[in-house]
Amino acid sequence: MQPLRFENKTLLVLDQTRLPNNIAYLKITRHTELIDAINKLCIRGAPAIGIAAGYGIALGARHIKKGNMREFLEELEILTKNITSTRPTAYNLFRVASTMRAVANRAANPVQAKNLLMQEAVKIHNDQCELDLTLSRNGSALVEDNASILTHCNTGRLATGGYGTALGVIAYAHRQNKKIKVIATETRPLLQGARLTALELREAGIPFHIITDLMAGHLMQRDRINMVITGADRIAANGDTANKIGTYSLAILARQHNIPFYIAAPSSTFDCETKTGKDIVIEERSPEEVTHLMGTPITTPQAQAFNPAFDITPSSLITSFITEKGIIPPGEVCRLNNI
Amino acid sequence: MQPLRFENKTLLVLDQTRLPNNIAYLKITRHTELIDAINKLCIRGAPAIGIAAGYGIALGARHIKKGNMREFLEELEILTKNITSTRPTAYNLFRVASTMRAVANRAANPVQAKNLLMQEAVKIHNDQCELDLTLSRNGSALVEDNASILTHCNTGRLATGGYGTALGVIAYAHRQNKKIKVIATETRPLLQGARLTALELREAGIPFHIITDLMAGHLMQRDRINMVITGADRIAANGDTANKIGTYSLAILARQHNIPFYIAAPSSTFDCETKTGKDIVIEERSPEEVTHLMGTPITTPQAQAFNPAFDITPSSLITSFITEKGIIPPGEVCRLNNI
Numbered sequence: 001m002q003p004l005r006f007e008n009k010t011l012l013v014l015d016q017t018r019l020p021n022n023i024a025y026l027k028i029t030r031h032t033e034l035i036d037a038i039n040k041l042c043i044r045g046a047p048a049i050g051i052a053a054g055y056g057i058a059l060g061a062r063h064i065k066k067g068n069m070r071e072f073l074e075e076l077e078i079l080t081k082n083i084t085s086t087r088p089t090a091y092n093l094f095r096v097a098s099t100m101r102a103v104a105n106r107a108a109n110p111v112q113a114k115n116l117l118m119q120e121a122v123k124i125h126n127d128q129c130e131l132d133l134t135l136s137r138n139g140s141a142l143v144e145d146n147a148s149i150l151t152h153c154n155t156g157r158l159a160t161g162g163y164g165t166a167l168g169v170i171a172y173a174h175r176q177n178k179k180i181k182v183i184a185t186e187t188r189p190l191l192q193g194a195r196l197t198a199l200e201l202r203e204a205g206i207p208f209h210i211i212t213d214l215m216a217g218h219l220m221q222r223d224r225i226n227m228v229i230t231g232a233d234r235i236a237a238n239g240d241t242a243n244k245i246g247t248y249s250l251a252i253l254a255r256q257h258n259i260p261f262y263i264a265a266p267s268s269t270f271d272c273e274t275k276t277g278k279d280i281v282i283e284e285r286s287p288e289e290v291t292h293l294m295g296t297p298i299t300t301p302q303a304q305a306f307n308p309a310f311d312i313t314p315s316s317l318i319t320s321f322i323t324e325k326g327i328i329p330p331g332e333v334c335r336l337n338n339i
Numbered sequence: 340m341q342p343l344r345f346e347n348k349t350l351l352v353l354d355q356t357r358l359p360n361n362i363a364y365l366k367i368t369r370h371t372e373l374i375d376a377i378n379k380l381c382i383r384g385a386p387a388i389g390i391a392a393g394y395g396i397a398l399g400a401r402h403i404k405k406g407n408m409r410e411f412l413e414e415l416e417i418l419t420k421n422i423t424s425t426r427p428t429a430y431n432l433f434r435v436a437s438t439m440r441a442v443a444n445r446a447a448n449p450v451q452a453k454n455l456l457m458q459e460a461v462k463i464h465n466d467q468c469e470l471d472l473t474l475s476r477n478g479s480a481l482v483e484d485n486a487s488i489l490t491h492c493n494t495g496r497l498a499t500g501g502y503g504t505a506l507g508v509i510a511y512a513h514r515q516n517k518k519i520k521v522i523a524t525e526t527r528p529l530l531q532g533a534r535l536t537a538l539e540l541r542e543a544g545i546p547f548h549i550i551t552d553l554m555a556g557h558l559m560q561r562d563r564i565n566m567v568i569t570g571a572d573r574i575a576a577n578g579d580t581a582n583k584i585g586t587y588s589l590a591i592l593a594r595q596h597n598i599p600f601y602i603a604a605p606s607s608t609f610d611c612e613t614k615t616g617k618d619i620v621i622e623e624r625s626p627e628e629v630t631h632l633m634g635t636p637i638t639t640p641q642a643q644a645f646n647p648a649f650d651i652t653p654s655s656l657i658t659s660f661i662t663e664k665g666i667i668p669p670g671e672v673c674r675l676n677n678i
Binding site: 299 | 524528547550551553554555632643644645647651
């Protein structure tokens, strides 16, 4: 199940809000439609958002009428900013925007720019699968036979458009015939664990159990979890990591029980211009995602709710980072840029 | 909103599974109907289950036809065991059963026993409100002005049939005009926080926000929580405490952030015959409570799920116990029996 396909100048986006019950693709030909799809979380997961943004910029560029390169670049910048303003935390979005800007700037004229931007978008997409596979193979070396692995949110094909990050590591270990079991947190508020990770694990034939998020400590207390692997939305220069809300709590619980806690993320998620987690903007989403579940209210009318979409796990709680460039200790994150 | 009313020889049980959207009372005249209501969690919360069990035993006794005291007591024992076998963890259930047994044994004949049992059931119910108020006043002394208090699950009137335990403390502090704010975990799988605690807080006019359960660590990291108060289902002699699944994780998070963690429970929840938490049976409930939400599936078909209803918080993580007999340090739990 692929979250993104590019066919006949159209980006097909699997509407993940409707999974696991409905499989429906949105047909996107304009960047404004993509912005809507990202805002509604039809497409989500930092790497997949990055890929989608590449296509969005390329599709947006196709509609720029200006013949003059300066005017073209000005309009491209406006639409690029509109796309990056959708989700403030996921870094891949900003990295792709920066790559696309550089590509456009290399072009001699708008026609050439439009072609190069489209080629780059396809390349970013194609590269992801290879990146993910290398990352997953690297991570699989850390997975012991008979391991019981806790993971949070969704970090599989659906989240990256490739092979997956944390869930890629799990899938790779399974492919290497390691006998593993997965504990997948349901991941409230939007249930990416119960809806999406369960779907991918079932398709891959990997044994798993769903838990409600706060059961994690109890299972660790009973020695039912050997390792924790999650993805990341942005990793600061010192290794502090923004990821799905709840990741920080899980990292504390893992540390308390001496369970290794790994972050699996491609190097494109590492933001070495942001010094520490304190400098990462945490997206606050609508309280309705908490007060409702799949459209149904679960609390009293007018109840207020907090809804930070991410939290920051300090690097001190992270055992190491699993990347396509190897297993990186938290203290050496910025070395990645130079590898 | 009262979870239990006894009128015209009928126990009226508020069906809490239908809150907050529907207010409907079940009319219970036989102990078998009560067993069904407890199993389905129409009535829940350790103290309220205890009160309901008292009425259930008294109602069951009314239908015993045997005229001989020995035969009466035998039948009473069978129905009492049927009631206590509903929920293995909540201690109040077993304590009430033991009280009712002693009352029946004091009677000269079945007619007298039936009357005494009914009087005792009403007394247990009436006593709860006074116990809760004393407990709540004791606990309120620990609440500072402007405190932001995290609570888990539901521990208000709906859970005790009286004034509440953890939520009683919160309500009492509010009544004393302390400016408090409450953070209520939604409490998956059955959402007692979002459904019931929110309802009670709104009725009391206490400001609150709902969070998904695993947001707790993030809010603690950001200094948004000053104290945690939860209830308990059973407290062992060494202070280890069984409570709603997730309590243990919250206690670890609180300790990690130097936030005091209190358990509010009447002395009837203290089980000094159980030495430590390891000896407490944890009820495992149907996986469907996790894979579904309010009847709607939230994951792929055939997904497996774990569903322990409780977990054990070791006494070392508990700052103190708030009881009707005072604030008790974890090391002095069994002194309670002698106060």
